[in-house]
Amino acid sequence: MVPNFAFRFMSHNSGDDEFCEDTRTSIVQYGPDPPEILELSDMIIMFRDRPIGAHDNVFEGEIKSLAGVYRPCVVKFSLLNEQIENEATILTKLGSHSNIISLILSGAYTGLLECNFYLVLDKCHNQNLGQYIMSKREAGELCNSTEMLEFARQIVAGVTYLHDNRVIHLDLKPSNVLISLDFSRVKVADFGLSVVLREGQCKIFHKSQFGTNGYRPIESFGNNWVSRRTDVFSLGTVLFNMLSCGKNIFGGDEHALIHNVMNDITDFTGLCAKNPNTWQHLIGNMIKKERSRRPSIYEVAKHPCWVGDEVEITSGYYDEEETVDDARLCTDSKSDASSRNKEAEGAAARNLLYAIRRLGCLRKPAVVIFNRAEFTLMSFNPATYDVSLLSTYSAKMSRSYFSAVCLNEYIYVFLYDQSVYRLE
Template identity: 30%
Template sequence: MMTTDLDEKVVKKTDKYTNDKDEDQVKLSDSIYFYRSKKMSNNGEVYEGTMHSKTYGTRTIAVKLVQYSKQNLEEASILLLLNPHTHVVSIIDADVYQGQFKYMYIAMDKCHSDNLRRFVENRRKNEIPFNAELMIDFTKQLFTGIHYIHDKLVIHKDLKPDNVFLSLDQKVLKIGDFGLSERVDSRTRTIRSSKGLGTDGYRAPESFESGFPTSQKTDIYSLAVLIYYLWSNGRHPFGNEKDLWNHFMKNNLNMNLDGILLPDADIAKDLLIWMLQFVPRNRPIIDQVLSHQYMVPNNVKGLLFREFQETSESLESTEQSLLNLPHFKNETFHVGINATEKGNIQVSSNSSSRLSNLILVAKMLQEHQKIKMASHLSMDRTLLHDDIYIFWDKKLSHDPFTDIEVFEGRTNEESSSSKPLAIKVLRGFNKLVLGAGRTIVEAAKSIQSLPFHPNVVSIISVGDIRNQSGLNASYVAMERCHSGTLEDYVLERKRNNVCFDFKLALEHSIQLVSGVYHLHTHGIIHGRLYARNILLSLDMQALKISAFAFGRQKLYINNSSGEVFDHGVISFQSDVFSLGVLLYYIWSNGCDPLTHDDNRQFENYKNLNLMDLQIPNSKLAQHLLTKMLEKRPSQRPTIKEIVDHSYWNSIS
């Protein structure tokens, strides 16, 4: 179990950490060991280790040993905050132990022995031709990782090739070493640095000032130096004389970006010039970097963030022209390729990947554009509570059956930390009693009290609406996700002939299981785990469980009346069944595991069919799904047993 409050952790009492059978093996906890002879890094005490589990067996990990200090505690807490993400080094455990001195260890997933610098240098040494497509892919991965880190209000402060690691197959980049990282209150906040200065040759100019003010734009500068290193096959934008780097960067002299080896180098250079602006306020934020024309495919049109900032006068005409673009027609994304091209894409994994990225980028831009337009063009807004605004003329959805409407909203409009919201308005339906006298609004408040989880939609505020027009309703303000659902996402990929990506499917399934585990361990039954109730984050990187109108605490389910919905008695076991259907839906590219009659009643499901799985180790996956889809609720596994199933170990 990962430590969440290291400052209060009790130091272990024993001084004996060596295993009697192997003096090289050092025991850190009941399940974690490291080996003195297997040092993995020359820039710190990082060793190969092992983690032992009755469920997963033994697997190799990396263990970083540091002195017990406030700064190292902060690094561990930041890693925990950022965990998990594909492009951030994953932490397994962090704790303190007492030997001759008080130490601390951070156990992490093991990466490849080569960091990004060694990877590039080894390719040059072995005369491997420069691969532009690979470097662009690495760039997108780095930008995605920094976007996530900045979205969590963290500044890395030491971005360089040595602190970027590769997965064991050398296909996935992971940002690591958060020893100098700091947290901020908002994405535009500037703070006085209380830690180190970063690394020479990658430090932003402002870092040369005493007690320098740092912000996320400090990372943008370092990121640009790192990206040029990739795009130029190992060169530095301020020359190859290391002793002169600080002088040139401090004084903004001798910058040369002519070594870019990518197609459309002039456009790529424009992006780096923007990121390397001497004055921090002139640099883009990571969202703007992602929307620069070099990062967006040519056939993805629409208003880019940089253009949006610089041409705000023509918002209304721009909104109209955006909706008239072919790929946003009727507010739906259409890929501008003909049938022949689609046929070619089906047989090319690289083309499929590019098409998949195209759809993701286009949808992300479309959603951000919708949010920007709502904030700037809304003529009918109301302050609901403290700093929460609703935009009545910017409706996201309407359910005619329940009369529940969802509108665009925002927190603290005047602040740089303002965040977009989706605000659900309940008229009359909010009075529906769910059990033990609980209404939907009261159930939403129970969800609001939960700790944050990256795969569960956060509820920000719940309250009543009473205005001069006599509207009497309730609202639930939630984090703004993408307006499309998991069902929309799967269907759209199939419509555009995007090949099935089993790695993405496995990542999505792990996210869903993690979200349900979070709910169940806090006593919450969802009750409606369907693909249309699973949303995607705005950056399209994470699935988020939504639609909590029917969720409630265990206390109000296990009562004498036994709440009944259209699929029978709602319970933790019924959530497990629905989760099984969802996992099969993801793993089979949108198929249904159940043959059932037209009324779709829970008790009438029959003829289980699990033959369309498209993931590795399908037999083991079938074993897990068969248990989850057991007709008798008492025979289904708990969410803990699902997490401990051997399938997850088989794909790790």
Template identity: 25%
Template sequence: MLVEIDSKTSTKITSETKIDGLYEGTKPDEVVEDRKVLIKVNCYIEERNKREACNLDKLEVPFPNVATRLDSGFFENDQIHNGEKCIYTVMPYYSDKTLNDVDLSTLGEENVKDILKQLTDGLSFIHDKKIIHRDLRPENVFYKVDNGKTTVVIYGFGLSKEILHAPLYNSSFTEDKTTDYSSPEMQPDSELDVTESTDVFSLGGIFYFILSEGKHAFGDEVSSRSHHIVNDKPNLSKLKCSEAEIAKNLIQRMINNKASDRPTMEEVKNHPFFWSNTDRLNFCTMLYRATEEWNFKRGLKGDLNLINPITGAKRRDYKMNDSKNNWCERLQLSTNECKLYDIPKNQAGCIKNLLNQSEVNYNGNSTYSLLCFIRHRKSHSDNEFVKKISLNDNYLWDFVKERFPKFLSILTVTVRESKDMSLIEVKYFY
């Protein structure tokens, strides 16, 4: 295939790609005579095409995770769309793959988290330019690997809209096709306003798609997804990552049925899911200090005392003893952990022994009590093996996460829902 679409710039289509409507091509520049590019081609629809071109102009400042427009125009050729008038958009050659083409099970967790962060940064950039994408989905994200570095790039701005001072009314979307990743306000017959949170919903669906290795947050049956989206029936049970609980906490907020309850992009970027282990431990320290300012049975301290850190269940009586879910009984090091931390097997109980050595009377059913134990990790003991774990933030957090996967999520939700104004210092994290 060789189709010249612009004789003045010598822009040519050379071959089709696996992606519908996307072609490989060449466009000369000052350095390379036939630079390889990607060319997106659509049948001409005046309003939509003008909108896409206008919004791409606003995104012309290069950003690594958002597609850049090199050129655009109109052409007609019998080999493309049966000779109908088409609009083309020329982009740098990112990749011939999208997220839909990737075997997500082969990606390591650090790589996955970096991809999610890139998507978050890209959408934040788009929103900063006062544009709503409105069609975020795995097919609209390029995926490329260059020298071992993975980069994802958001493209597909055909349904995008500029938003300045007011939300967009859904009446302006009647000509647009919704997708499996569209928010409730983008579904047919919706009378809800469309804002930046519409994209947050779609991004949450992509997060789940990646973290579940290709599953959909609203079910495997394509025909039922729109119904499940409108009726707020997600299924987030297929997450495949070591931090599933805190990831679920973030995704649940992002795909909230009510737009006003979804996080802003700034809140997504600052969510505990993206924190380093050191940040998480610092959060625990700040939270502990904040709770010490209040009466035992009031405020956040009292709330945390009523929550079991293993099950997340609230109890009416914080003194109630649940021996089955007592966190104090889960501090023994496993054989694998002893090997990982280079600790003798006869010292597998070194962390648990701290409970007997401490002057603090820990409540094994209290999240606050566990928070207190973590906070005091550095002053509990001179035992060299305890220090090997407690003074290494990665070791310590892995130790906590392995035993109490809901712990960080419990802290996050409790702080966010707290009415205490004195928590401003702690809430700055997210």
């Protein structure tokens, strides 16, 4: 069975991207020996004799716009398997973001004995971030600290977008960060191992191993819970790699990497930054063995190291939600409804506080929470975390009186704010 995805077609009109959607599955048949140039669809050509990098399933291609003009693209082409199907599903869910690789189109290409699946992606530079940094190191050149800092900001922005959409990447590393053709932008790529949390879920149990040695945390070794903070660990190792011109924070010996991760053995020498102590504070907390001791991606983005000045910081991070009984939070239990609602309410209040901080709404203390399960209205004070019942909800109440944020089983309402936000 060939999966059915919503395919996004890109065309250019006066320099602006326009998208149209087609939910039909694209299937093309070929004989036993596919040619070097494959017409995957009326719009896509793939060149099998032009592989990209060391990958044996990524090729150069061309996509025809609605105006009939071809432009370069990248085609990931392989037998239909769980990883490429998972990547297509997640990229379709994510849509468009400047720091996430964009899925232009996906479809099936069938032969006599096999079914291949392809993803058509943005064309980026043939060197990924890891190769770019290593080429500088091998040439004896120092990485441009200003450029690396800007790339780091963009990677954090990309991971923030993933976590906003409940996606955990699970394989963040320099080689999975692509660089645009003009070297102005980086994009997080390769979502074959990624997972998506359900609404209200903070972690997911992962039976198998995942990730890449030197960039993966201790929970990646299998049979453990993973969360958004699993990505934070990997991101910390990526940031150090970027700011040290290619060094691995757990050492250069492949055989010692796992041992050093498990025993928290790190080497911060070679950190080339204007404020190394501040960066060491951030990265050191990001790569903590315990997930609960790592900052969230939102705390990473707000850290003083991005300002550029050296700041003495002694505090760490702690997230109580990461230490609560995982089975009770992440699986359906037979506990009574009021207990489940109370847990959801506490998690929702914390998520709402993050949302308010990110939206700059801390000066708006009048926040109303609509509990759809119990049809009640509650007020929420971000400064004190106080939640109090206001009144019973009336089905006749017009939503036009206030703007809403939908999150978990609740609609969050910001009074006196005409903008409408949706968070998942």
